[in-house]
Amino acid sequence: MSNDRRESQQETTTVDGNGAIGGNSTMKATSTTVSCQRLRLNPNNEHRPDSYEDLQLDFPNSIYSSLEKYLPPNMLVSRREDKVKFMTDIMLRHLPHGERSRAQRHRDYRQKISSNYQPLHKELYTLVPTLCFVPDFIKAINENTEESFRKILYEASPGVFVFDMLQPSFCEMMLSEIDNIEKWVGETKFRIMRPNTMNKYGAVLDDFGLDTMLDRLMEGFIRPISKVFFNDVGGATLDSHHGFVVEYGENRDVDLGFHVDDSEVTLNVCLGKEFMGGELYFRGTRCEKHVNTATKSDESFDYCHIPGQAVLHRGRHRHGARATTAGHRVNMLLWCRSSVFRELKTHQKEFSSWCGECFCEKQEAKGRSIDALRKKLFKARATQA
Numbered sequence: 001m002s003n004d005r006r007e008s009q010q011e012t013t014t015v016d017g018n019g020a021i022g023g024n025s026t027m028k029a030t031s032t033t034v035s036c037q038r039l040r041l042n043p044n045n046e047h048r049p050d051s052y053e054d055l056q057l058d059f060p061n062s063i064y065s066s067l068e069k070y071l072p073p074n075m076l077v078s079r080r081e082d083k084v085k086f087m088t089d090i091m092l093r094h095l096p097h098g099e100r101s102r103a104q105r106h107r108d109y110r111q112k113i114s115s116n117y118q119p120l121h122k123e124l125y126t127l128v129p130t131l132c133f134v135p136d137f138i139k140a141i142n143e144n145t146e147e148s149f150r151k152i153l154y155e156a157s158p159g160v161f162v163f164d165m166l167q168p169s170f171c172e173m174m175l176s177e178i179d180n181i182e183k184w185v186g187e188t189k190f191r192i193m194r195p196n197t198m199n200k201y202g203a204v205l206d207d208f209g210l211d212t213m214l215d216r217l218m219e220g221f222i223r224p225i226s227k228v229f230f231n232d233v234g235g236a237t238l239d240s241h242h243g244f245v246v247e248y249g250e251n252r253d254v255d256l257g258f259h260v261d262d263s264e265v266t267l268n269v270c271l272g273k274e275f276m277g278g279e280l281y282f283r284g285t286r287c288e289k290h291v292n293t294a295t296k297s298d299e300s301f302d303y304c305h306i307p308g309q310a311v312l313h314r315g316r317h318r319h320g321a322r323a324t325t326a327g328h329r330v331n332m333l334l335w336c337r338s339s340v341f342r343e344l345k346t347h348q349k350e351f352s353s354w355c356g357e358c359f360c361e362k363q364e365a366k367g368r369s370i371d372a373l374r375k376k377l378f379k380a381r382a383t384q385a
Helices: 003-008 061-068 080-092 099-116 135-143 146-152 168-188 211-229 339-345 356-384
Strands: 012-015 032-035 154-157 160-164 240-249 256-259 265-272 275-277 280-285 300-303 309-314 317-321 324-337
Touching: 061 080, 061 339, 080 339, 135 146, 135 160, 135 211, 146 211, 154 300, 160 300, 168 240, 168 265, 168 324, 211 240, 211 265, 211 309, 211 324, 280 309, 309 317
Parallel strands: none
Antiparallel strands: 012 032, 154 160, 160 309, 240 324, 256 317, 265 309, 265 324, 275 324, 280 300, 280 317
């Protein structure tokens, strides 16, 4: 039975056309009966997605076009508003805990910033590759082959790729823009949201209008690399991001505890300034089930930051940052996410291919199966004899 046939034979549920996030209103338009909220396992690459650029949506418009080809067959022919509702409901299920109820307030928060904050370097807000990236990085992306990527990437440890990425002048502009943000925050006493629950210093760049630039960075430059090296965690279908900067040093954050990121793929690039310490330490990739298991000897790796140099790794690659003992360190991070991978992962039962512990369990299960087969064959031969 084909995938389309299997996916269409699912129980149905009724959803309305309301695509609002976090609201209490109920749309009174005619509801549409659609298949249970599950995506196709394989995309329909022959389908041409609708354009969503003219809509005010709860997620970046590009996500909807990217996700549409994974819709079940009966949804592909539905009205655009029904497809928006279907896809929005799926993505809402994967928001971090508590974010759903804060979404509307967050939109209002961003609007206040855009109405009051004046950017220092407007050229940062559009992605001009020759101004941002070193020539070798641009060349590798333009060639867009595994061979071209491997010419600029160094796999410092399994699943941890290091490469030169940003021009010094771009790093300087970003640092001065960050200083300008902090100055504005201090002068206006505006209470900004910090990047995550672990960092008390830094800023969410998306909130300050850099979301379009960072989205282009993810789509045009990080996703092609991730498609080659992180396809097992949705690297080919990255469709949203969380972009931010963190600051370490005196009167700032000092270190960062052992954790995993809320991302499929993480880009971490040092902007500067002068500092000592702050090394990243990696301790193996783990799924949710095995996140606290012991580190194997070949999974330990420490990385020293260099301004302009980037580190690319799976979000589930456990890591932390040692203390910055002197100076001031600023890093820009891009948590890249795939709504397709997150949806499909909910239906995965066991043995994540990218989890170091799952891999060992699978090898052990394979070994037990082989041993059992050997014993069965030995017993059969003994009986025949």
